[in-house]
Amino acid sequence: MATKHENRFANMIWAVTEEAIFKDEIVLDFHSFVRILSGEMKVVQADQSYTFLPGDTILFPRHQLSSVIKKPRDGKPYKAIVLALTTAQLQQYYSKTTFTRPLHYSGQTQPLGSHPLLDSFFASVIPYFNLQDQLPLTIAQLKIEEAISIIRSISKNADAILTDFSDPGKLDLVAFMEKNFMFNIPLEKFAYLTGRSLSTFNRDFRKTFQMTPQKWLTHKRLELARFQIAKNHKKPVDVYLETGFENLSHFSFAFKKQFGYAPSESI
Known part of the structure; x- marks a missing residue:
């Protein structure tokens, strides 16, 4: 069972515990600064995947x-x-900082490796979860600024990531959906990330793909799952989460409905 323990500093930082395997689709409105304490986290993206273990620290860009x-x-x-770095906090920090604005931003997850500054920072944060009262706002702000300064000192891409305050612009629908169909997020999020209202997204999608988004997404996810099982010799239990399905039984039902045989028969 998942637990989320906030430390009472304005929802800026929290501890997360998962006792069993747990999958989530994320597309955050803020950057997140994460330190793994125990267990394992696998991050699957459109063009790359990562596995993070205890002691690893990661910067997840927003959007x-x-x-x-x-x-x-x-x-x-x-x-x-997990520490949230919001646009407002970053704008405040950079308004007081002299820096050269980078020209390129890859938008990719940034593993930060190991560093004494990271170890020191997270060791200083852990005791805050035992506080009975609200952490003073001045201290909270200092910790946010400390986190940003550490990230900037370690990652050469930090300023390019952290100073991107823009909202998504209108993107090519085919290219975006072909790259990101395996992510099980609401259509409202797909619309926002392609720079469209939900109604415009639905209209453009039907015009482009000649079917509803829901039907197209299911078809594409099942095709990917069949390829992973038949060609890459993966087991259905190892595939369904990574191809956009919430549980194995629903995946097996949809797979058999589309292809006429169970996913286990593809192995």
Whole structure:
């Protein structure tokens, strides 16, 4: 069972614990700074996947679609500390900072490796979860600024990521959907990330693909799952989460309905 323990500093930081395997689709409105304490986290994106273990630290850029699979490891539950870096906080920080604005931003997840500054920062944060009262706002703000400064000192891409305050512009629908169909997020999010209202997204989608978004997404996810099972010799239990399905039984039912045989028969 998942638990989320906030430390009472204005929802800026929290601890997450998963006792069993848990999958979520994320596309955050803020950057997140994450330290894995125990367990394992697999991050699946359109063109790359990562596996993070205890001691790893990651910067997740906002507006980036990812499937996140968290699981226990070595007899310990998945535990992590997550710090939210909002646009407002970053704008305030950079308004007081002299820097050269980078020209390129890859938009990819940034593994930050190991560094004494990271170890020191997260060690200083853990005791806050035992506080009985609200952490003073001045201290909270100092910790946010400390986190940003550490990220900037470690990652050469930090300023390119953290100073991108723009909303998504209107994107090519075919290219975006072909790249991101495996992410099980609401249509409203797909619409926003392609720079459209929901009604415009639905209209453009039907015109482009000649079917509803829901039908097209299911078809594409099942095709990907069949390829992973038949060609890459993966087991259905290892595939369904990574191809946009919430549970194995629904995946098996939809697979058999589309192809006429069970996914286990593809192996």
